[in-house]
Amino acid sequence: MGIEIRIEADELKSFTEKIFAQVGLPDEDAIVEAEVLVWANLRGVDSHGVLRVPQYVKAVDDGYMNPTPDIRILNETPATVMYDADRAFGPVVTTKVMRHVIEKAKISGVGWGLLRDTTHQGAMAYYSLMAAEAEMAGMAIVCSPPNMAIHGSRAPGAHNSPISIAVPAKSRPPLVLDMATSVAAGGKISLAVDKGVPIPIEWALDPDGNPTTDPNVATILLPAGGPKGSGLALLFECLTGIMAGNPMLAPNLGASNGRKFIQNSIVVAVDIAAFTDIVDYRNNVDDLVDGRKLLPRADGIDEILVPGEPESQVLGERSRDGIPLPAGTINNLEEVARRFGVRMPNLL
Numbered sequence: 001m002g003i004e005i006r007i008e009a010d011e012l013k014s015f016t017e018k019i020f021a022q023v024g025l026p027d028e029d030a031i032v033e034a035e036v037l038v039w040a041n042l043r044g045v046d047s048h049g050v051l052r053v054p055q056y057v058k059a060v061d062d063g064y065m066n067p068t069p070d071i072r073i074l075n076e077t078p079a080t081v082m083y084d085a086d087r088a089f090g091p092v093v094t095t096k097v098m099r100h101v102i103e104k105a106k107i108s109g110v111g112w113g114l115l116r117d118t119t120h121q122g123a124m125a126y127y128s129l130m131a132a133e134a135e136m137a138g139m140a141i142v143c144s145p146p147n148m149a150i151h152g153s154r155a156p157g158a159h160n161s162p163i164s165i166a167v168p169a170k171s172r173p174p175l176v177l178d179m180a181t182s183v184a185a186g187g188k189i190s191l192a193v194d195k196g197v198p199i200p201i202e203w204a205l206d207p208d209g210n211p212t213t214d215p216n217v218a219t220i221l222l223p224a225g226g227p228k229g230s231g232l233a234l235l236f237e238c239l240t241g242i243m244a245g246n247p248m249l250a251p252n253l254g255a256s257n258g259r260k261f262i263q264n265s266i267v268v269a270v271d272i273a274a275f276t277d278i279v280d281y282r283n284n285v286d287d288l289v290d291g292r293k294l295l296p297r298a299d300g301i302d303e304i305l306v307p308g309e310p311e312s313q314v315l316g317e318r319s320r321d322g323i324p325l326p327a328g329t330i331n332n333l334e335e336v337a338r339r340f341g342v343r344m345p346n347l348l
Contacts (some may be wrong), residue, residue, distance in 0.1 A: 005330055006322035011345035013038040015337070016050055022090075022168045022340035023060050024067035027113045029092045036091035038113055039124040044314030045178075047187025048123040050325070056089070056120070057339075064261040065119045066091055071096065074116070079108040082244065083115050087262065090121030094140070094267060098127045102134050102269045110275035115265040116244035125178035125308070128166035129271040132174040135278050138270075143233070143240040145252040148182050148221040150230035154209030157253055159263075160186060160221045161240075162339035166260045166308070168272075170282035172289055176308035181229040181236070182221040189215045194328030214345035240264040322348040 016034035021027055033056075041049030059065040069086035071093055076082070081100055085093040093115060101111025121127070124140040131138025141163045146156035160182030168174050180186075184203045192199045192215035201211050204218035212218050223229030234249070241248040241264040248264060272281050293304050318324075325333075337344050 004326050006348040007345045008318060008322050008348060009038055012041070012050060012323055015333075015342065015345040016053060018056070018342045019053055019336055019340060020067075022055055022342060025089065025092070026068070028066070028288060029089065032095055033091050034087050036095075036122040036126050038323070040125060041309035041325075041336075042318050043123075043125075044318070045123050045311065046325075047185050047191045049323075050333065051187070051190055051329045052120065052122070053338050054299040055190075057336055059119065059261045065203075068330045069093070079104055079110050080112045080114070081114065085115050085118035087117055087119055090119050090263075090265075091126070093118050093346055094127050094130050094265065095130070096129045096139070098140075098267045098269065101132075101267055102131055102136060105136055105269040105271040109271050111269045113267045114240070114244055115267070116195060116246045116348055117261055119201040119263055120263070121180060121265060124162045124164035125166065125176050125247055125311075127267050128164040128178070129174060129176055132166040132168045132176065134269070135168050135273070135282075136269045136271055138164075139194075140164045140266065141236050141240060142263050142265040143237045143248050144261075145248045147186060147219075148223055148230070148233060149205060149209070150234070151227040154205060154220075155253075156220050156234050158223070158230055158249060159237070160223070160229075161236040163236070165231070167285060168278075168282055169285040169289065170279075173308060173312050175289070175306055176311075178307075178346055179224075180221075181224055181233040183224050183229075184221070189218050191326070191329075194332070195326040196328065235319050237312075240314040 013034045017030045020030035020033050037050050066087035069088035070083045070153035071088055074082045074084050084095055097113040097115055101113040104111030121142055127140040143160045143161045146158055148158050148160040150157035160180045162180045164178040166174050166176035198213040199215045205220040206217045207219050208211040213225050235251045245266045246264055272278050289306050
C-alpha cells in the first residue's frame with residue numbers, strides 16, 4: 001500500500017467547497033456537496049469521499065452533472081412527493097427531498113420521496129440518518145445504469161443499488177445500515193486504484209466478463225449473495241426508475257457505461273411515534289444492541305459490532321487526527337486545484 005497523507009477535516013471541506021463553487025454551484029449548494037463528501041471520509045467511507053471530486057468535475061465537463069438545475073416537484077400527495085432533479089448534484093437535491101418527506105411524516109406518519117434524474121448522491125447513510133436524527137426511521141435507495149452482473153451472467157444487468165436504513169437509539173448512536181447490493185461498492189475499486197493495491201478476486205469482472213484483481217480493468221461488479229444481491233437490485237429498479245418513468249436498466253442492458261452518473265432514488269421517513277412510544281422504541285433499540293454484544297463471540301473477534309458502529313469509531317479518530325488520503329487521491333485533487341487556481345489544503 002502506498003503512503004497516506006492526513007488533512008484536517010475543516011481544511012478539506014473548505015477546499016472542496018471552493019472547487020465546487022468554481023465548477024458553478026451556488027455557494028450554499030457547494031457547502032452541502034462538500035459536507036456530504038467529507039462526512040463520508042470522516043466515517044472511513046473513503047470510497048464516497050473527496051476522491052469523487054475530480055470525477056464530479058469531469059461529469060460537469062461532460063454534461064452529466066448540472067451545477068444550476070431546475071429542481072421541480074412533478075406530483076405530490078399528503079404522504080408522497082416526486083421531484084425531477086434536472087441532473088442536480090445528488091446531495092443538493094437529496095437533502096432537500098429528505099427534509100420535505102420528514103415534514104410529511106410529521107403529519108401523515110410517513111413521507112415517501114421519489115427523485116427522478118438526479119446524479120451521484122454520495123454515501124446514502126447521510127440521508128437515512130437525517131430521519132433518525134428527527135426521531136424517525138429513515139431509508140434511502142438508489143438505482144443507476146447497469147454496472148453489476150446479475151446472478152448467472154457475465155455482463156452488466158443491474159446496478160449495485162445501495163440501500164441505507166437508520167433508526168434512533170437512546171444512549172447509543174443511531175443504528176444505520178448502508179450497503180450496496182454488490183460484494184463491494186464501485187467506489188472501493190476507485191479507492192484501490194488511488195492506493196495502487198489489488199482488489200479481491202470476488203469483487204469484479206473485467207470488460208470481457210473474467211474475474212480480475214486489477215482495479216484498473218475491473219468494470220463489472222459482482223452481486224452480494226449471488227441471486228439475493230441481484231434480486232434486490234432488480235426490484236430496487238422497479239421502485240425507483242420504472243416508477244419514475246425513467247428506467248435505468250432495460251435501455252442499457254449489457255453496457256457498463258450507460259448514462260453515467262444519472263440515477264433515480266427513493267428517500268423515506270417514518271414517524272415512529274405514529275406507531276409506538278418513541279422513548280420505548282429508543283430504549284428497545286438500546287436493549288437490542290446490548291443483547292447482541294453479549295452473544296458468544298467467534299474465534300478472533302474482540303467485539304460484536306452493529307451497523308454504523310465501525311464508522312462511528314473511525315469518526316472519533318479522524319476528527320482528532322485528520323483524514324488520511326492516499327497519494328493517488330492527493331494527486332488527482334492537485335490537478336483540479338491547479339485548474340481552478342484553488343490552494344490545496346494544508347497537510348498534517
